[in-house]
Amino acid sequence: MADNFFLNRRNFIKGASASLLLSSFGTYGIEYFAQEKPKRVALIGTGWYGTSDLFKLIQVANVEVVALCDVDANFLNETALLVAQRQKSGKKPKLYSDYREMLEKQDLDIVLIGTPDHWHALQCIAAIKAGAHVYVQKPISVDVIEGEAMVAAARKYNKVVQVGTQRKSTPHLIDAKKQIVDAGLLGKIGHVEMCCYYHMRANGNPPEQPIPDFLDYEMWTGPAPLRPYDGIPHRRWWRTFREYGNGIVGDMCVHMLDTVRWMLDLGWPKEISSQGGIYVQKDGKSNISDTQTAVFEYDELNCVWQHRTWGNPADPEYPWSFKIYGDKGVLSGSTMKADFVPHGEGEPIHFDVLYEKEKYPEDLIEKDNELNAAPATRRHMIDFLEAIKNNTRPIADIQEGHISTASCILANLSMDLERPLIYDPNTRTVVNDPEATKLLQRAYRGPWEHPHPDNV
CATH class of the missing domain: 3.30.360.10 (Dihydrodipicolinate Reductase; domain 2)
Structure with a gap:
């Protein structure tokens, strides 16, 4: 039943008019990013919150999730099936257990990081150096120098890094x-x-x-x-x-x-x-x-x-x-x-x-979804995309x-x-x-x- 729901929902999104979608986002809004050329996206960490962040991005932008990475094969395969059902192309992403291999083999516009805290710094910096903009969950690091290095990398390679402190978008x-x-x-x-x-x-x-x-x-x-x-x-x-x-x-x-x-x-x-x-x-x-x-x-x-x-x-x-x-x-x-x-x-x-x-009924069947935080995360993703388009700092910039x-x-x-x-x-x-x-x-x-x- 859930599979049919996701497939029907995906077909609905394909044919939906922009007026049916929420338009009260930022300067450009959801209509703009839904019509853009698809951005190539990957997620590192396919557990609860990483997958939830990815689904919110899929809801507000035209993206193609081309790769997923996790050290847990069960998590990885489960999320891959859900992504194939959710995204417009219906394609299943390529799967990796090592983020370094994924970043080497894939040409990515955006990398989302939803791993435990002790991995954030290394994965964020590697993704930046591979040429991607990054959405990284909070807290950004487990020590202070890691955080300083993440800021330095974002500035050196001129990449947008949005942190998942979405209260600013609540x-x-x-x-x-x-x-x-x-x-x-x-x-x-x-x-x-x-x-x-x-x-x-x-x-x-x-x-x-x-x-x-x-x-x-x-x-x-x-x-x-x-x-x-x-x-x-x-x-x-x-x-x-x-x-x-x-x-x-x-x-x-x-x-x-x-x-x-x-x-x-x-x-x-x-x-x-x-x-x-x-x-x-x-x-x-x-x-x-x-x-x-x-x-x-x-x-x-x-x-x-x-x-x-x-x-x-x-x-x-x-x-x-x-x-x-x-x-x-x-x-x-x-x-x-x-x-x-x-x-x-x-x-x-x-x-x-x-x-x-009502606007996003799939929120209701997403496992462990925080319904109260979903609107904020969607707005946070739009802010992230606007910063990428304009080459500006997002509201939850890596420095903040x-x-x-x-x-x-x-x-x-x-x-x-x-x-x-x-x-x-x-x-x-x-x-x-x-x-x-x-x-x-x-x-x-x-x-x-x-x-x-x-x-x-």
Whole structure:
């Protein structure tokens, strides 16, 4: 039944008039990119979010997905069938288990990267050097120097790199920024709170087991430390280990910090401090913090992050969110809604999430699809395509993604070192802290070589 739906939907798209498609995107809009000459596209990482990103691109642009890459043959074959059903040509992409071979053999316009965090830098830089523009998921890196190298590569080879921090393309948050922040309704802004209270920290104790035939675990691990195999790591189990990422701060704070920075036009924090650890959930293998606070300091403004992967949220209406406090009111925002509450006179203003289920009915049967995020990702893809066409910077340019990612990485380093850190992007050092500076670059497992901004 699902196969027939996809085939019918594909035929419908072929014959649909532009007026039936959403046109409220950017300067050119979906009609323009639906009629362009097809761009040759590849995806590295065919799991949940990489595949979802690819489907959103297919929805808004005339693309030909010519290649897919994954170290999991099951993921790869499953996504290949879905792509053949989704894209206009009906063709099945060529399949690869090594992204280097794919980039060498394919002439690509766009590469999407949806792999675990520890792979983002190497794959992004390789795709840029192969001549492609890149859409890379957040956080962009697992250490600060990786991020610096990614920015350097994008600039050196003049490629557009869009980061998957799509809150900047979220309709109700765009409206809240324009109508509340930009309009001055908050007054003097003096404090920001950000949080995540989701119980999303995997905390199991699975036994070691044989590596399945369909998975190249050596290649999956790549430059990261090689852990004993205890289950399919790329089904979110990897997120609970700092060998592959930066915990809840790297995964969830990066979104909210990036959103606040965009709304308030903030750059690098002046100083970053953080405290936390594993305070409650001590029984499992997970080594990421279950409780953590971080402070990102700006002039006359502190942006404070808090997460707990246990207990109840401080505000059940906003369990993963930001709150911007001004002397005239407060703006709360999440992926689902936003609310402005004035201090004193005035009426509260509410903003609701936009769904596009009627325009894109295939959203309803996409496995694990985040319906609330789908409109934002589609707009993010259009912004990406416009930047490619105009040779301009996208809204979530790699430099902005680097600042948000590196700030979260530095928060974890501050927690580890038990002291505040001041990062100087001009010298790529932590000011007056040689020990912290050495930790800006992780050791890579051989034979992989760590990228550096001076020699990309």
